[in-house]
Structure formats: structure tokens, C-alpha cells
Amino acid sequence: MKITIATIDKGGKDKLYSPLIEHYTKIIKSYSKLDIVDIFDNKISKAQDVSADIAKQSYSNAFSPYMTKNTTTIVLDPSSKEVDSFDFAFLLKDRVDVTFFIGGAFGLERGFVDQCNNAISFGKITLSHKLIKVVLLEQIFRGLSINNNHPYHK
């Protein structure tokens, strides 16, 4: 199995979040390959200075190389269907290649969300970008533990 997480994020090391991100990355790798792709460039930076709509367009453009036919695309979108950890595990079950998308500060274009195979919400609360990434990683590990009958999730 191969999982990719694509985010609109400057990336880089961070004393607070990197240890957790590295921890979950490491334990997920007992079940699946995992790549975290943090995307941020001049185009996105300039787009964010123009307007929310232009910013969201720039996110869709940045994500487009990852929207391939041979991957199951799952986007985190607060306005979409809320899942619990078992629903989430089921989304991963028997998949070979899965790509997750986490939008930028201005969210995502409706058109982009609609193009993904699945759009899910983890709840109504707004969380910091970096904390969402940790929550997603924890849910991926929990989901793969559920699918592999590993006791972590209990």
C-alpha cells in the first residue's frame, strides 16, 4: 500500500509538531509506504495576497499533478460528510494507492473537492493546519490498525 498526503504548507522542521509527525510516519510505515508532500511556492504566496478565490485556484493547480487515475483521492473538507474512525478505516481498506489532500489557509475550490473520489470531515471545529496533519496521521495509523486487527485502536 502507498499513501500520499499532499498539503499546502511551507513544510520544514518544527520543534513542536515535527516529532509527532515523524513518530506517526514511522509507525504507519509498518503498514504502508507514506509520503508527505508539503507544497508552497511563489505562485501560491502571490495568489493568497490577491483574494480567497485566486488562492483556492492556486491550491487546485498545485494539487493537480497528484490527481492521477491510479490513486484513490480523499480530500479533507469541513463541509463534507463527517466520518468516525471506523468509516475512515473502511475508506482505506483494500486500497493500493491513496492520496489525501489538506487545503490551504483559504480552504479549497468546490470544483476540486468534487473531483476527488471521497470528501470527508473530521468534525466541525477549526484546527491549526499542523494539528490537522497530526490528526490525519493518527487516524491513518488507527485505520490501518483496525484493518489489520491490531489492538492499537481499542
Next chain:
Amino acid sequence: MKITIATIDKGGKDKLYSPLIEHYTKIIKSYSKLDIVDIFDNKISKAQDVSADIAKQSYSNAFSPYMTKNTTTIVLDPSSKEVDSFDFAFLLKDRVDVTFFIGGAFGLERGFVDQCNNAISFGKITLSHKLIKVVLLEQIFRGLSINNNHPYHK
């Protein structure tokens, strides 16, 4: 303002989560006093070996000293009403003394949840105990930022 977070947790320093917990504790303190009380003792440990019901009773007993009349009690309970970050901020607004409760591995007694002033859920997904604490701290900081018109939450 004074906020207490009471949890059923062994506490102690942890390389992964403690830096984040300390970070949010520090930034929350610009708005409010904050105490995190991690409770775990022999009684809870033994109760958890007996049954889920006995474990939950032991959590209620451990929390009872914090159920005082002069604090607004808010319990995190997955089966209760889900809030967004603005609902959550509103719960903190104009409060002088607030106590949060996070249950143990077996959840909480219904009777305990019903005794609290507010019971809230942050979403359907199951998160690790330590990650829930970080999410609660982030929401407290976000809520106090909203109530104080600080730009963090935008």
C-alpha cells in the same frame, strides 16, 4: 479567568506530546490561569482490571473533588452535542472559572456526564488520549482568541 483540565492520565513528561502541551499552556496563560491535573492512582488501575463499569465509577470518584459549585464544568463526551470553534468560544465567554473533564480509556459514567454543566463533542473520530488533550488546548486558545478579538483564529 481560571481554567482547569482534569484528565484520567498518568501524566509525566513525554517527548512527543509534552512540547505541544507546554506550548499551548504557555500561550493560553496570556488570557487565563491554567492548571492541568492528570489523575491516575492504584484505585483506577485496579478498577480498570475489573470491568468497564467499575473503571468508569473510579473516574467519577477521582473527578468528584473538582465538581464544585463555583466552577462551570464542561465534559468532553463523544456522544454529546458536537460544537464548532465558535460554539466552543461562546461556552468560555465571560466565565470566571471553568473545569474541563477528559475521561479515561473506558469513557465516563452517564451520571457523571449528566452532572456537568455542559457536555460537548469535538467530532466522531476516536483520538488518542494525549492528542485529545492537545486538541482541547488548541481549542481553548482559539476560543479565548475569538473572545478577545485576537487574529489567531482567522
